[in-house]
Amino acid sequence: MLYLGGSNFDLRLKRGFLSTALIREFDFATYEPRGIGRTEHPSGTWRMADYAKDALSVLDALDWPDAHVIGESFGGMTALHLALLAPERVTRLVVAAATAGGPQHQSYDISKLLSLPDEEAARATLFLQDARNTRLAETDPQAFSQKVSERLGYNKEFANPSVENGGYARLLEARRGHDCTDLVASIQTPALVIAGKHDQQAPLVAQQALGDAMPNAVCKVFVAGHGVLFSDPQAFDSALKFLKERVAVSAST
Template sequence: MPRIAANGIEIWFERAGAGPPLLFISGTGGDLRNKPNVFDGPLPKAFEVLAYDQRGLGRTEKPDIPYAMAVYADDAAALMATQGWDEALVIGVSFGGMVAQELALRHPGRVRKLVLACTSPGGAGGASFPFHEIEHLKGEARARRLIPISDVRRDEAWAKAHPEEYARFVELGSADPFADEPGHAMGAHRQLVARAAHDAWERLPQIACPVLIAAGRHDGIALPATQERMASRIPGARLQFFEGGHLFMIQDRTAVPAMAAFLLS
């Protein structure tokens, strides 16, 4: 699908599937050109899925101006409006979960039900791992730094015991096929700056829609203790842990079906 004007920028989006409308908000560095993505999983079989590249990323416009979490949320709301969606079910993953918190707070009428996956509220509730502090790491150095953080079970001893699997994770984590595109580094940097400033903690009690907090038991990026604090802060929120780390949605095959069941209930 082509880009569409929303909230002052051109946003690249894709829409597929059948069922209730579901807005999927991706994480740090999300780019729909990277496969597999949400459209390759089970969600389009149960929902009409709308996903997009966030500002500064992928094929969406990359204005060289400061970004803020509130602006990301307004982007999402504006994109929904272009599709004629007054409201939708929402899944926000990692950074996308931070955007989804802001969306539910700034545009409460647009969010029918909300899944916050492997994310954090910021502030006194706790932040996710500070990616902005390792922004200087590229390629293999970045991958090696993140492997034991993404899943705390994959420590140095695990790497020595599983050399082939570790090498594969390094190869996958090092890939950045669009690194040389104009604006790529700038847009990624501006996302990290906005991410570092995320703080919805004091406002979380204002979220009025049903919420599922989905998390990985072994996540070193969005810590389990942070998920528990976030669940205690959002009225009526349900917390469910899955077997895996930050990528539990891939690691635990029960995760996405459980999220879908919550949204459809």
């Protein structure tokens, strides 16, 4: 199982997956995307194809001929490019909170948040990731203020080194160029698209379009925001069931 995390997937700060059944059920591997945390920063312009090649290099380094792949948010974008680059290496694909990109199906350009004052960026992030936070800010300002405070704390820790060294900005530049809308129909890999009903960062309609475009995909929608995969137990269980079905088939052949 190869897990591809989101654009701010710093393993110092995001380790919740360690307590999930993914660790118990599979040989599990993950890594920080280039530009984040302790990664190297190759010269030149980074593109989504480079992130797919990075994932392929990890599979090669592990000597895994193939793997189930879960991609969440930015990692979901990477997973799509990986499935296009090396379809024989991806046995089953779970894409959560991600879109195929392009003018019609793009996720929100979160690089715009980099230019905002810290608190304004934190508030904007919360509104994007879960539409219910708009209502929360109106009905329970204290609870929403606590969320803003927690987000500010995370952003501060994340900034050193990923924002300060420019790696995050370069990753977001690659993310801005994400567009495989016209290609995903060629992905034959069995796939599950997991979407949050209240996600405004990866619009629901775009996630559903992704599920419709891939010939062997199913899209499931849950009452959640952008972090649907790990915030909604039903979404996680759905992904786990989908992935274990493949394991059972492989074991009997």
